[in-house]
Amino acid sequence: MRTRFQMGLDDLRQKLLRMGGLAEQAVDRARQAYIDRDLTRCQMVLEGETLINTSEREIDEAAFDLLAMQQPMAVDLRFILAVTKINSDLERVGDQAVNIAERVMDMVEMPAADLPVDIARMGAAVSAMVRRALEAFIEGKAELAQAVLEMDNVVDRMKDDAFIQLVKTMNQRPEVVRQALDALLVARNLERVADHATNIAEDVIFWVQGADVRHNASTEEHPETPPGQSTSTRISGI
Amino acid sequence: MRTRFQMGLDDLRQKLLRMGGLAEQAVDRARQAYIDRDLTRCQMVLEGETLINTSEREIDEAAFDLLAMQQPMAVDLRFILAVTKINSDLERVGDQAVNIAERVMDMVEMPAADLPVDIARMGAAVSAMVRRALEAFIEGKAELAQAVLEMDNVVDRMKDDAFIQLVKTMNQRPEVVRQALDALLVARNLERVADHATNIAEDVIFWVQGADVRHNASTEEHPETPPGQSTSTRISGI
Numbered sequence: 001m002r003t004r005f006q007m008g009l010d011d012l013r014q015k016l017l018r019m020g021g022l023a024e025q026a027v028d029r030a031r032q033a034y035i036d037r038d039l040t041r042c043q044m045v046l047e048g049e050t051l052i053n054t055s056e057r058e059i060d061e062a063a064f065d066l067l068a069m070q071q072p073m074a075v076d077l078r079f080i081l082a083v084t085k086i087n088s089d090l091e092r093v094g095d096q097a098v099n100i101a102e103r104v105m106d107m108v109e110m111p112a113a114d115l116p117v118d119i120a121r122m123g124a125a126v127s128a129m130v131r132r133a134l135e136a137f138i139e140g141k142a143e144l145a146q147a148v149l150e151m152d153n154v155v156d157r158m159k160d161d162a163f164i165q166l167v168k169t170m171n172q173r174p175e176v177v178r179q180a181l182d183a184l185l186v187a188r189n190l191e192r193v194a195d196h197a198t199n200i201a202e203d204v205i206f207w208v209q210g211a212d213v214r215h216n217a218s219t220e221e222h223p224e225t226p227p228g229q230s231t232s233t234r235i236s237g238i
Numbered sequence: 239m240r241t242r243f244q245m246g247l248d249d250l251r252q253k254l255l256r257m258g259g260l261a262e263q264a265v266d267r268a269r270q271a272y273i274d275r276d277l278t279r280c281q282m283v284l285e286g287e288t289l290i291n292t293s294e295r296e297i298d299e300a301a302f303d304l305l306a307m308q309q310p311m312a313v314d315l316r317f318i319l320a321v322t323k324i325n326s327d328l329e330r331v332g333d334q335a336v337n338i339a340e341r342v343m344d345m346v347e348m349p350a351a352d353l354p355v356d357i358a359r360m361g362a363a364v365s366a367m368v369r370r371a372l373e374a375f376i377e378g379k380a381e382l383a384q385a386v387l388e389m390d391n392v393v394d395r396m397k398d399d400a401f402i403q404l405v406k407t408m409n410q411r412p413e414v415v416r417q418a419l420d421a422l423l424v425a426r427n428l429e430r431v432a433d434h435a436t437n438i439a440e441d442v443i444f445w446v447q448g449a450d451v452r453h454n455a456s457t458e459e460h461p462e463t464p465p466g467q468s469t470s471t472r473i474s475g476i
Contacts, residue, residue, distance in 0.1 A: 060319075064315065068315055070309065071309040074306055077306055085326070088326065167416055167419065170412075170415045170419070171416070177408045177409050177415065181419070
């Protein structure tokens with residue numbers, strides 16, 4: 001027979017999945033809004049933030065209630081703590097989507113400019129990371145989560161390329177400096193969504209394996225990273 | 239007589255304070271590095287990140303052990319959960335300091351440019367926010383935390399002003415577009431440190447009052463904010 005505590009854990013998982021769906025939707029809408037210069041979609045992202053914020057609070061309260069209800073076993077405790085951390089990252093994913101929508105709203109006021117950056121491709125990669133991180137959570141599979149950590153390096157390189165190309169554009173074509181800046185900030189916001197997906201993947205691994213992979217995740221594959229310096233969880237400067 | 243659990247709580251508090259000191263130091267060093275174009279200080283910030291990451295892990299583990307040790311009372315549970323959230327924000331403050339140091343390292347490669355932005359003043363305001371948020375935590379005072387929430391609006395305005403002025407500079411003086419972009423990103427990073435200080439203040443209030451102020455904090459003072467939409471915890475788009 002299932003206890004009240006176990007039902008509470010299931011409910012917490014369901015709530016987090018819904019929250020994940022909202023965050024993923026927000027990123028997809030923001031990306032599409034950029035591509036189509038679509039103010040209606042921007043507005044949907046802004047309005048969706050309220051729901052995401054409400055969900056974050058509900059999940060934190062549910063986690064708190066479960067911890068207060070009984071002394072959880074270590075594996076359940078790790079699960080509950082992982083949920084609160086993932087929750088916080090999903091809320092920040094929603095914030096990034098709002099930021100992108102705001103940049104799009106700024107861009108739409110100016111003439112469309114042809115810019116050397118493929119936001120559609122970068123956005124698709126980032127959305128895939130969020131989706132896979134949530135799949136890793138649903139299935140409790142560390143291997144899936146590990147794949148997300150590897151994708152983060154690809155997105156980082158896309159953002160670095162975008163930065164280099166867009167700064168060049170700003171130098172050479174002062175008339176589109178503002179559009180280029182908006183695009184650069186959108187690329188940066190997408191890269192930060194990827195960082196949050198990475199955090200989520202690390203929390204899934206922490207939960208499943210009981211090991212803390214944070215700040216060590218990509219050190220081995222990337223010998224150019226100084227020992228002990230994290231690349232995976234750092235929010236990059238540009 | 240003090241129980242092992244109570245000693246564990248004290249130890250957790252001490253660990254978090256040390257972590258707070260490291261994060262604060264990182265921001266101060268990064269700001270000073272910008273002002274003096276000082277690569278040595280940049281290097282110190284980069285090296286300090288390792289210690290911050292280690293501390294974050296230790297605090298999470300200590301919190302986990304306390305939760306696993308016995309079933310905490312509601313007030314202790316709220317404290318432990320607040321610590322894990324504050325911990326995560328402090329680590330991200332450290333990340334922002336690293337980002338600033340990286341921008342400074344980029345700027346130093348180019349000729350110094352006179353730019354219409356007062357990073358020193360903005361940095362001082364932001365450092366004060368982090369310091370007060372930690373004081374609110376030490377003293378367990380919601381009023382102190384409330385003051386931090388109000389300071390966040392001031393920093394947001396500074397960042398908006400910096401953005402407007404620096405975009406103008408990029409348009410008018412293409413030869414300093416890269417320096418202006420670096421300064422703009424530093425202003426943005428500082429504003430994000432202020433957001434983390436705000437998060438910390440909200441967690442202190444959650445712990446002290448048992449109320450969740452997140453996503454409601456600045457709605458009342460700012461009637462232009464649509465109901466239910468947060469300004470205080472959102473990481474702004476620029």
